[in-house]
Amino acid sequence: MNATVKHSLMFAFVGLLIILDGTTSYGIFSGTWNSALGILNMGLVSAIMALGVNLQWGFAGLFNIGIMGFTALGGLAVVLVTSAPTPGAWSEGGIGIIMALVLGAMTVVAAVMITKKMPPGKQRMLILGAVLIGGFFAYRAIFDPAVSGLEAINPALLGSLGGLGLPVLLAWPAGGLLAAGAAWLIGKTALGLRSDYLAIATLGIAEIIIAVMKNEDWLSRGVKNVVGLPRPMRKEIVLQEDPGFLETAASLGLDPVLASTLYVKITYSLLFTAVLLALLWMSQMGLKSPWGRMMRAIRDNEVAAEAMGKDVTRRHLQIFVLGSAICGIAGAMMTTLDGQLTPGTYNPLRFTFLIWVMVVVGGSGNNFGAVLGGILIWFFWIKVEPMGAGLMNFVTSGLADDSALKSHLLDSTAHMRLFTMGLILLLVLRFSPRGLIPEK
Amino acid sequence: MDLLNAIVALTNYVMIPAIAYGSQLALGALGVTLIYGVLRFSNFAHGDSMAFGTMVTILVTWWMQSMGINLGPLPTALLALPFGILATMGLLLFTDRVVYKFYREQKAKPVIFVMVSLGVMFMMNGLVRFIIGPGDQRFSDGERFIISARDFKAMTGLREGLAFKTSQSITVITAVVVVIALFWFLNRTRTGKSMRAYSDNEDLALLSGINPERVVMYTWMIVAGLATIAGVLYGLDKSFKPFTYFQLLLPIFASAIVGGLGNPLGAIAGGFIIAFSEVSITYAWKKVLGYMMPENLQPDSLVQLLSTDYKFAVSFGILLIVLLFKPTGLFKGQSV
Amino acid sequence: MSEPFLIGDSMTGGYGKGPDILHDCTIAVNRGEIAVIVGPNGAGKSTAMKAVFGMLNVRGGSVRLDGEDITALSPQDRVVKGMGFVPQNQNIFTSMTVEENLEMGAFIRTDDIRETMEQIYHLFPILKDKRHQAAGELSGGQRQQVAVGRALMTQPKVLMLDEPTAGVSPIVMDELFDRIIEVARTGIPILMVEQNARQALEIADKGYVLVQGRNAFTGTGKELLADPEVRKSFLGG
Numbered sequence A: 001m002n003a004t005v006k007h008s009l010m011f012a013f014v015g016l017l018i019i020l021d022g023t024t025s026y027g028i029f030s031g032t033w034n035s036a037l038g039i040l041n042m043g044l045v046s047a048i049m050a051l052g053v054n055l056q057w058g059f060a061g062l063f064n065i066g067i068m069g070f071t072a073l074g075g076l077a078v079v080l081v082t083s084a085p086t087p088g089a090w091s092e093g094g095i096g097i098i099m100a101l102v103l104g105a106m107t108v109v110a111a112v113m114i115t116k117k118m119p120p121g122k123q124r125m126l127i128l129g130a131v132l133i134g135g136f137f138a139y140r141a142i143f144d145p146a147v148s149g150l151e152a153i154n155p156a157l158l159g160s161l162g163g164l165g166l167p168v169l170l171a172w173p174a175g176g177l178l179a180a181g182a183a184w185l186i187g188k189t190a191l192g193l194r195s196d197y198l199a200i201a202t203l204g205i206a207e208i209i210i211a212v213m214k215n216e217d218w219l220s221r222g223v224k225n226v227v228g229l230p231r232p233m234r235k236e237i238v239l240q241e242d243p244g245f246l247e248t249a250a251s252l253g254l255d256p257v258l259a260s261t262l263y264v265k266i267t268y269s270l271l272f273t274a275v276l277l278a279l280l281w282m283s284q285m286g287l288k289s290p291w292g293r294m295m296r297a298i299r300d301n302e303v304a305a306e307a308m309g310k311d312v313t314r315r316h317l318q319i320f321v322l323g324s325a326i327c328g329i330a331g332a333m334m335t336t337l338d339g340q341l342t343p344g345t346y347n348p349l350r351f352t353f354l355i356w357v358m359v360v361v362g363g364s365g366n367n368f369g370a371v372l373g374g375i376l377i378w379f380f381w382i383k384v385e386p387m388g389a390g391l392m393n394f395v396t397s398g399l400a401d402d403s404a405l406k407s408h409l410l411d412s413t414a415h416m417r418l419f420t421m422g423l424i425l426l427l428v429l430r431f432s433p434r435g436l437i438p439e440k
Numbered sequence B: 001m002d003l004l005n006a007i008v009a010l011t012n013y014v015m016i017p018a019i020a021y022g023s024q025l026a027l028g029a030l031g032v033t034l035i036y037g038v039l040r041f042s043n044f045a046h047g048d049s050m051a052f053g054t055m056v057t058i059l060v061t062w063w064m065q066s067m068g069i070n071l072g073p074l075p076t077a078l079l080a081l082p083f084g085i086l087a088t089m090g091l092l093l094f095t096d097r098v099v100y101k102f103y104r105e106q107k108a109k110p111v112i113f114v115m116v117s118l119g120v121m122f123m124m125n126g127l128v129r130f131i132i133g134p135g136d137q138r139f140s141d142g143e144r145f146i147i148s149a150r151d152f153k154a155m156t157g158l159r160e161g162l163a164f165k166t167s168q169s170i171t172v173i174t175a176v177v178v179v180i181a182l183f184w185f186l187n188r189t190r191t192g193k194s195m196r197a198y199s200d201n202e203d204l205a206l207l208s209g210i211n212p213e214r215v216v217m218y219t220w221m222i223v224a225g226l227a228t229i230a231g232v233l234y235g236l237d238k239s240f241k242p243f244t245y246f247q248l249l250l251p252i253f254a255s256a257i258v259g260g261l262g263n264p265l266g267a268i269a270g271g272f273i274i275a276f277s278e279v280s281i282t283y284a285w286k287k288v289l290g291y292m293m294p295e296n297l298q299p300d301s302l303v304q305l306l307s308t309d310y311k312f313a314v315s316f317g318i319l320l321i322v323l324l325f326k327p328t329g330l331f332k333g334q335s336v
Numbered sequence C: 001m002s003e004p005f006l007i008g009d010s011m012t013g014g015y016g017k018g019p020d021i022l023h024d025c026t027i028a029v030n031r032g033e034i035a036v037i038v039g040p041n042g043a044g045k046s047t048a049m050k051a052v053f054g055m056l057n058v059r060g061g062s063v064r065l066d067g068e069d070i071t072a073l074s075p076q077d078r079v080v081k082g083m084g085f086v087p088q089n090q091n092i093f094t095s096m097t098v099e100e101n102l103e104m105g106a107f108i109r110t111d112d113i114r115e116t117m118e119q120i121y122h123l124f125p126i127l128k129d130k131r132h133q134a135a136g137e138l139s140g141g142q143r144q145q146v147a148v149g150r151a152l153m154t155q156p157k158v159l160m161l162d163e164p165t166a167g168v169s170p171i172v173m174d175e176l177f178d179r180i181i182e183v184a185r186t187g188i189p190i191l192m193v194e195q196n197a198r199q200a201l202e203i204a205d206k207g208y209v210l211v212q213g214r215n216a217f218t219g220t221g222k223e224l225l226a227d228p229e230v231r232k233s234f235l236g237g
Helices: A003-023 A033-060 A067-082 A089-117 A122-151 A168-190 A195-215 A236-240 A243-251 A256-288 A290-300 A302-307 A312-338 A348-362 A367-398 A404-431 B002-039 B046-067 B077-106 B110-132 B149-156 B166-188 B190-200 B202-207 B212-237 B242-247 B249-259 B264-282 B286-292 B308-325 C045-052 C075-081 C098-105 C114-123 C125-129 C140-152 C170-185 C197-203 C221-226 C228-234
Strands: B145-147 C006-014 C022-029 C034-038 C057-065 C083-086 C158-162 C190-193 C206-211 C214-219
Touching: A003 A033, A003 A367, A033 A067, A033 A256, A033 A290, A033 A312, A033 A348, A033 A367, A067 A168, A067 A195, A067 A312, A067 A348, A089 A122, A168 A195, A168 A312, A168 B308, A195 A348, A195 B110, A195 B249, A195 B308, A236 A243, A236 A256, A243 A256, A256 A290, A256 A312, A256 A367, A290 A302, A290 A312, A302 A312, A348 A367, A348 A404, A348 B110, A367 A404, A404 B077, A404 B110, B002 B046, B002 B149, B002 B166, B002 B190, B002 B212, B002 B249, B002 B264, B002 B286, B046 B077, B046 B110, B046 B212, B046 B242, B046 B249, B077 B110, B077 B212, B110 B242, B145 B149, B145 B166, B166 B190, B166 B212, B166 B264, B190 B202, B190 B212, B190 C098, B202 B212, B202 C075, B242 B249, B249 B264, B249 B308, B264 B308, C006 C045, C022 C034, C022 C045, C022 C057, C022 C190, C022 C206, C034 C045, C034 C170, C034 C197, C045 C057, C045 C158, C045 C190, C045 C206, C075 C083, C083 C140, C098 C114, C098 C140, C114 C125, C114 C140, C114 C170, C125 C140, C140 C158, C140 C170, C170 C190, C170 C197, C197 C221, C206 C221, C214 C221, C221 C228
Parallel strands: C022 C214, C034 C190, C034 C206, C083 C158, C158 C190
Antiparallel strands: C006 C022, C006 C057, C206 C214
16 A cells, blocks of 8 residues: 555544534434534644644744744634724823733833943943843833723723734634744744743743743733624524524524534634645645755754755744744634633643644644544544543442542543553654654 | 831731742752753653652642641641652752663753753653643642631731641741751762762862762752752642743743852842742732821822743843843852 | 784774774783873874773773773773773863762772872872862862772773863973873873873883773883884874
8 A cells, every 4th residue: 555545544544433423422422513513623723733833843844833822823813803992092002002912012122232242351241230120110100000901991891902803714814923923032032942941931932822822911801801703704593593594594404503513613613724725734844845845954964954054043943933923823713713812721731731742643744634633633632531431430330329439530531531642652763753644 | 007008018918928938940050050050951741740740749639639648737738748859850850860770971052952951841841731731729728827817817907818728837837947057068968079079170179089979969969859849848838730830931031040040149149039929010009008098198000010821020020120130140159 | 022012903983883993903011011092183092981981882892901801891880990081171070079079989989098098199299288178179280180090999900081181271281291190100001192202202111002992102201202204294204
């Protein structure tokens, strides 16, 4: 059996899993198309994230464990781009906040300039310290009143800067840009050092991005969440009142409520598939281009590539920013799909390490592998819980119903997920490090 | 009098908590730095090793409490600690045997080790949550305070109280004892010196007849001890929650890198640098300044540089500065 | 002529599964003598020594120590058998003190090592003065003395030095050669690879000139120094 057939069969298998989930309720399958399409949609988003990580790891050997942060920035972009502008936000503090942020940025730029231009010594330290401390207090002096002014606007519903009220599809590239900016900052610092340092730095920035989103209410309403974000298609309720839609649904023999939810989900599936295919195509083109070959040459032998005059750190920065931007786009798509931004739910285990499992299982260095791994692992991530519950029921079937151990074991099945994902990662790394679809 | 009040407030809210937290970070960073020195990778499962050791200690503590065993004014957890250490040693040696050893024999790149340690972290995390659940657990008992704020006020007549928690004094004393024992071991014993030699120059250590597998085994055992002690002290001082222990990775790594990865002395210094920065940057200085400044200059804002929600940003900021200007750390670390 | 104390006899082999670097190459050292391997760059000098020490695959020929075939032993086992080896680079523990370096050299010994350490301090008096200093802080020549001292701590029956004078100044080089002669006078046979062919052959009892992994010339140090062919090709006239 040649490789292409084998790999096509793998994709067919994943498709079959989704179809089974929609059609039969036997075992782990749910038997509803709503659930099946839900898995597919998040699977597609995961596949895009995996594609971004694969760009960094598979092509360049960069170890990014801050995917969660870039994803969250994408989500933030959705809020900032699409949500309706808060009335009075700009006059009550918005301008002050922007001014404060600009001032803060200028302070940092000034500090960098001083470090670069002045000769090292006591004088430089003193001036640098004065600029940083003075800048910080000036920043706080403008920032704090502006924030309290802004957050005072109808805090139960608004209390944040709001957005630009632009169409939601524009938010996706904006999410990519935001993530790219953060990635540039990290890459500039940590690339060119030991590989572990990038890992630690990305882990850190992700935590901080989440902390900012949780606490800066003026920006993202923090843990109060932003709900009711606009969608790229009509809402279910609107559809259910549209006579044309009802007629079509009736002609297909579908209940109007079910038909409307399926309509929304299928539209998402199509949109996401289009984005995925576009990014996949670009990644493939990139991989085959001289640029992609150079990247892999650098990955395989940095010293040799450097000796041939390649600026390794610069190339790494390039691909790191690109990969993170893709994660940002995926994050924006995910927030759009959810229709809300809930900073409290971002968890590194789910948003960073799960993506890594996808890339490793799919086959690092192979774009198709990343896509396959993304959808497949997402399917299992959803299904590990019913599987674990089934297993636990089986294991504990011998125990008395009122046994404390039994109830503890049954209650803890949710944590089986982490354990299982870790196990899968280790097993694949050990026994099949090239993954399901190996790099060519 | 006001100056005294200011000093007491500073000690109470900044110095004591930072010293206790710094000791906990230092012990954690020592574990990370030892693994880095000997096995040459950043062990991302360290936070979860700490969580595992603490969990076992908590379970044994609960059992002891139910049996009526206690240490009087001291927390029972101290009695349960050796069991936690032994269990963690067992777990770490087991993971080394079934996971890391394979890659060592393959001479895999460090980044592969890091990735593998992520998988281990995942599994340990799942294991801990599976056994004890994801929630908050408090397990300290015995006397809560050596000096409570009220007693202190009564004793001195000052307006400011000074509280000194039992857990804080235990943390500091234990940390000092552990660090002295560790340095004695590394600098005075044959096995300790062989660990340093292996960390310094692997090939030459092999030529000198040092058995790498023994060195690795001892390293994991010591790291298990350090991780469990750090975890239990942190849990006694604050509380135990698996996710918090995972998050401790960031300040711990920052401490180890600031001090210079692979350098034990640096890990200790780094731990205190991070702890003091974190506590003093997130502390609201209003009270202290209020005592020190003349009436009309007293600040009306909290004078808090960053809200406590951003304490990780402090470790991260320091980390970035060190990476930018001195990637080998303040003390000489092993490599860039 | 009796069997030399240590001999790599007709060795053929290379690193791992790579191509052969050595071709039927023979290197030997007799009791109480200094043997030197010289030759142009890339001639396989260090490789030949590493082959004797078991650091590469010897596919043909054998290595014998005191009549015993040790071809199959690992480098670590050869240390136990009494071979001391000083690598060319990274041959000390830089973060440890001089004394600790010596202690680590004696790691495999279980008996009292103080006497050996005194002997080494006697041979290299400067090390005694700097015994509590980190070895990485010493000068190049002093580091080499630490490296040789470390290898001597096992009380080896034969000492192998891979370019001990690489990267040190001519004055230091002369001093190092003096020390090496002193070590040899204590009765330990020495096998050494040297860049500085002339000085090395002057102190050598036996010299091996290697070219492309093969023995080109073999003789006593004096013979080789006198050989017009050797002088022309390798000693610069």
